[in-house]
Amino acid sequence: xxxxxxxxxxxxxxxxxxxxxxxxxxxxxxxxxxxxxxxxxxxxxxxxxxxxxxxxxxxxxxxxxxxxxxxxxxxxxxxxxxxxxxxxxxxxxxxxxxxxxxxxxxxxxxxxxx
Numbered sequence: 001x002x003x004x005x006x007x008x009x010x011x012x013x014x015x016x017x018x019x020x021x022x023x024x025x026x027x028x029x030x031x032x033x034x035x036x037x038x039x040x041x042x043x044x045x046x047x048x049x050x051x052x053x054x055x056x057x058x059x060x061x062x063x064x065x066x067x068x069x070x071x072x073x074x075x076x077x078x079x080x081x082x083x084x085x086x087x088x089x090x091x092x093x094x095x096x097x098x099x100x101x102x103x104x105x106x107x108x109x110x111x112x113x114x
Contacts, residue, residue, distance in 0.1 A: 042070045
């Protein structure tokens with residue numbers, strides 16, 4: 001993030017960090033999967049999960065992956081997670097994440113072969 005957020009009124013990073021997707025999610029009724037990594041250093045996971053589940057949408061599934069971080073990785077330390085030099089190495093590696101994603105896609109009919 002180049003070390004500083006800059007002017008709060010114009011900072012692109014501040015806008016991204018401050019964005020709350022729950023407002024948009026509350027206005028649509030399409031199949032949605034929210035996946036959180038419990039070791040995420042960027043967002044308040046427990047609060048986010050609680051707020052998402054409180055939407056009480058039948059088409060919304062919320063999954064929390066115990067050993068994963070924001071990028072669904074399990075091997076990075078919190079210091080590595082916030083190191084911009086490491087960002088190109090982020091690749092989902094949590095088996096539980098891939099199972100949750102595959103199960104959701106299949107259950108929704110998105111994984112059918114034609």
